[in-house]
Amino acid sequence: GYIGLEAAAVLRKMELEVTVLEMAPRVLARVTSEVLSDYLTSLHMMHGVSIKTSTQVNGIQDHEGKLQVVCNDNAEYLADFVLVGIGVGPNTTLAETAGVSLDDGIVVDEKGCTSVPHIFAAGDCTRHPNRFAGGNVRLESVQNANDQARVVAANMVGKASIYDAAPWFWSDQYDIKLQMAGLNSNYDSTVTRGDPTNAENEGFCVFYLRAGELVAVDSVARPKEFMAGKQLIARGITPDKANIADEQIEPASWLKP
Ligand SMILES: Cc1cc2nc3c(=O)[nH]c(=O)nc-3n(C[C@H](O)[C@H](O)[C@H](O)COP(=O)(O)OP(=O)(O)OC[C@H]3O[C@@H](n4cnc5c(N)ncnc54)[C@H](O)[C@@H]3O)c2cc1C
Missing domain, CATH: 3.30.390.30 (FAD/NAD-linked reductase, C-terminal dimerisation domain)
Incomplete structure (x- = not known):
């Protein structure tokens, strides 16, 4: 994903040896087209990154002072350190305790209101109506966190506002x-x-x-x-x-x- 590739770029600039292991058949398959995936693959390979696609990590274990990454094709990679960038989940424990409706995130309306009056939510943790998604979506981005937070803050102080920003x-x-x-x-x-x-x-x-x-x-x-x-x-x-x-x-x- 983006985090793995950004980290790979930074680590190559530091002249470290980098191997990217990706379970999907191509990098960024979840979020972009084949054209972009192909371009980024060649960009990283040109900078000396080794990219292994269709490769699922089954385990990581200590091995003589290093880390050994074991994959589904039985390939093993020895590493000084491993960065795992495989997505995040929303931390909804507090919302759950408060009795707020959840659905892979805190469910809010276009004003940021949750199912419980006087409790609002904004940012990565929310599943909100979004016309650009054609339904409800949970977005992880700075744009979403900032723009939604502004709308929610306005609604909290009584200035009716609807979240409708293009992601x-x-x-x-x-x-x-x-x-x-x-x-x-x-x-x-x-x-x-x-x-x-x-x-x-x-x-x-x-x-x-x-x-x-x-x-x-x-x-x-x-x-x-x-x-x-x-x-x-x-x-x-x-x-x-x-x-x-x-x-x-x-x-x-x-x-x-
Ligand atoms: C490595 C990395 C790179 C990224 N790069 C980009 C990028 O290039 N562009 C982009 O658009 N987005 C990027 N993102 C995503 C972006 O960082 C997030 O979308 C954004 O930070 C979301 O803001 P937020 O306020 O919703 O959540 P967060 O930034 O996660 O802030 C939530 C805060 O709430 C606190 N918290 C949680 N539970 C409680 C509690 N019970 N009580 C009190 N505090 C609590 C947490 O400690 C945290 O500080 C990146 C994310 C990561 C991890």
């Missing part, structure tokens, strides 16, 4: 800035703008569509496309696919009626 995320790996907007779950087609094989020089991005509507964009060193994409998604505008792919067309023009 966005970022990840820095080596000198590359990845910026993502929207949620690409269940996308059924993509449009790539730019050439992933020339990403080092010019960046590229992938636009995700679901039933013909733009739902997300992943950009590699393409801030203009990211900014335009974020606004398009927030406003529910889908440019023509040919216009998205056409590098002669400025991203800002997609927003013009």
Whole structure:
């Protein structure tokens, strides 16, 4: 995932030997397209990271002063240290004690109200209605934590406010800035703008569509496309696919009626 890859990039910069073990057939399979996964795999390999996909870790044990990581294919890796980045779960013990409704997180409405009057929640721990997800979702991002917290704080002091921000995320790996907007779950087609094989020089991005509507964009060193994409998604505008792919067309023009 992003945490494992970001850590790999930092550790390579420190000239440590890094092996990434990934259970899925490709890196970031849960959150991004094959184009992005392939690009990031080659980026990391170019920087000397060894990436093993379809490799499930079965156990980690002490071995003569080192750690031995044992995998499902019986491969063993000796390491000085192991970083485990396999996702997190919400800590809902306090909410549970308070009698608040839970569903893989604290269930809140668009104002951040829980099922118990006068108890609000915001951030990673909440499952909230989100039109960009097409239903309830639990998001783990700084954007969500900040924007939802502002809405919840306003509601707590009696200023009615609805949480309706378009999700966005970022990840820095080596000198590359990845910026993502929207949620690409269940996308059924993509449009790539730019050439992933020339990403080092010019960046590229992938636009995700679901039933013909733009739902997300992943950009590699393409801030203009990211900014335009974020606004398009927030406003529910889908440019023509040919216009998205056409590098002669400025991203800002997609927003013009
Ligand atoms: C390694 C890492 C890298 C990340 N990188 C990115 C990134 O690049 N971009 C991005 O958008 N997001 C990133 N995230 C996610 C981002 O950090 C979280 O989405 C964000 O911090 C969520 O904020 P929060 O306030 O909801 O929760 P948290 O930041 O988890 O804060 C919750 C706080 O509540 C405290 N707490 C819990 N229970 C109790 C209790 N009973 N009483 C009192 N206090 C309690 C906890 O100690 C904690 O301090 C990253 C996360 C990690 C772990």
